[in-house]
Amino acid sequence: MKFLDIGEVAERSGMRPSALRYYEEIGLISSIARSGLRRQFPPEVLLQLKLIAMGKSAGFSLDEISGMFGRNGAPDLPRAFLHEKADELDRQIGELAALRDTLRHVADCPAPSHMECPTFRRLVDAAGRRRSGRSTPKR
Amino acid sequence: MKFLDIGEVAERSGMRPSALRYYEEIGLISSIARSGLRRQFPPEVLLQLKLIAMGKSAGFSLDEISGMFGRNGAPDLPRAFLHEKADELDRQIGELAALRDTLRHVADCPAPSHMECPTFRRLVDAAGRRRSGRSTPKR
């Protein structure tokens, strides 16, 4: 019986009401009813929003996110597809780790020009070899 | 003496000439000279572009990227700042890992509704507790 209206969802999720309306508009979340004009959200929406936030911070588009967690926020999507996504994430994690290491190296390496430091080049090269395919959309 | 013109840089970096011009316009890279009208890029630009690509795929904006690697592509920025960026990356890696684990769990968990599966909730909750600050710009 405890439905939330948009203001409460906004407050608890840290998202703006306008964003929530937008998410509903594109079908990423859905309100269960209306009280008058007001949307009533089921409490699960908070969990869904957390997933959405995770996906966003991972760099996925809303489109990709709605691909990962189907309409209701918990998918009955092919396992293989999900594993594929997970593998993609693994690749991305690798890239981030490479960038992090590069940054740390740059911070600590005493060489005058990084462009000539072999360690630096190795780090950057290593990252280049791990081509994710998602990084360059190529539309 | 071996300067590259934009077509070659484009081909070797996988970026479009228009993107390279844009990057130059915003000061992310720079051509060293002109031959006639044509930009001449120094070979180091390829390395810089790799760094840029890494940063992008890590979800950083071009602005943030140019913050990480100063004007010339190799920064003389305060160490503390770079370490901070690296730590930020660590947090993001953590979030990605959580998302990946969640995805894998969802793929393999036989429970009827994930929203009620305790493992699922634990995974999502764990991700929520690691607030990066970068994930929600809050302009």
Place this chain on the structure above:
DNA sequence: GCTTGACCTCAAGTCGACTTGAATTCGTAG
């Protein structure tokens, strides 16, 4: 000497993800 192709500039367009604003409608507290 002329064409071709790779480059140039600059303005305008696009796409995703929202935000903002104006005009309106509810529901509840006094």
Place this chain on the structure above:
DNA sequence: CTACGAATTCAAGTCGACTTGAGGTCAAGC
């Protein structure tokens, strides 16, 4: 009952990161 604040719709605006297109330049090869 009425006023208030919180919600609503809808159109338009914004921002980042480019792309596209029109119109122009230039060196090289035929």
